[in-house]
Amino acid sequence: MKMCKRDTLVQSAFVLAIAVLVAFLGSNLRSNLDRLGIGSGIGFLxxxxxxxxxxxxxxxxxxxxxxxxxxxxxxxxxxxxxxxxxxxxxxxxxxxxxxxxxxxxxxxxxxxxxxxxxxxxxxxxxxxxxxxxxxxxxxxxxxxxxxxxxxxxxxxxxxxxxxxxxxxxxxxxxxxxxxxxxxxxxxxxxxxxxx
Structure with missing residues (x-):
């Protein structure tokens, strides 16, 4: 099954949207944790x-x-x-x-x-x-x-x-x-x- 340029473009846009959403959620999580004074990371090990x-x-x-x-x-x-x-x-x-x-x-x-x-x-x-x-x-x-x-x-x-x-x-x-x-x-x- 051959993929056309349109399918590739739609899939690329979807992957990009997911990446932007994950980056936004990560940034939001980090700022909320910093605001509340809650540390994160594996430094405690x-x-x-x-x-x-x-x-x-x-x-x-x-x-x-x-x-x-x-x-x-x-x-x-x-x-x-x-x-x-x-x-x-x-x-x-x-x-x-x-x-x-x-x-x-x-x-x-x-x-x-x-x-x-x-x-x-x-x-x-x-x-x-x-x-x-x-x-x-x-x-x-x-x-x-x-x-x-x-x-x-x-x-x-x-x-x-x-x-x-x-x-x-x-x-x-x-x-x-x-x-x-x-x-x-x-x-x-x-x-x-x-x-």
Whole structure:
């Protein structure tokens, strides 16, 4: 499909209008924040945190910065995620082996577990995934990041900036997990041609 000059001109004008609107809103936001005396930016990441993290692989203490607190929380979250993934893998393997056990009790428990998760309807599976990703993710996989974000927000009042750092950390962590599972999936493909 070939675009004519008129279509290109209309699209360019639309993009320019959006850019002008974003610039206006940004300027308006900046002037209102300055008028109210509310600071913004990510400069707070270099300020001393003033709180401890109970478990830290990085040697974090109260004199460390907020940025280092987020890094420590990210590393702790990765560690907890790896432990959870390992535990889930071990449970899955144990249930798979139990399914083939000659003892009826183990065989029935293993079969129930496998059939429950394998044969759940796709929509129910999507629902379980969404619930697990939000509720269990908040409770198990992301507690350090959320705790540090809440503490930083309470201490600095930088809600937007804390949210941006938190979203970037969640995105990075989820991208890492998806990439890792993609590598594992490609590594263990069976019966697929590679050409």
């Amino acid at each position: 270099g300020a001393p945190a003033g709180f401890d993290i109970s478990f830290s692989l990085t040697g974090f203490d109260a004199a460390s910065t907020y940025g280092y607190a987020f890094l420590t929380a990210f590393i702790n979250t990765c560690l907890v995620s790896l432990i959870a993934i390992g535990g889930a893998t071990l449970i899955g393997m144990a249930m798979g082996v139990a399914r083939w056990s000659r003892l009826p009790v183990f065989s029935d428990i293993g079969t129930l577990y496998v059939e429950l998760f394998r044969n759940s309807p796709p929509l129910a599976n999507v629902y379980l995934t969404l619930v697990r990703a939000s509720a269990l993710g908040s409770a198990i996989a992301y507690p350090e990041l959320l705790q540090i974000a809440n503490t930083t927000l309470n201490a600095t009042g930088q809600a937007l900036e804390v949210a941006i750092v938190l979203v970037a950390a969640f995105f990075s962590l989820n991208l890492l997990i998806v990439g890792l599972f993609g590598l594992i999936e490609r590594r263990y493909q069976i019966g697929k041609s590679h050409g």
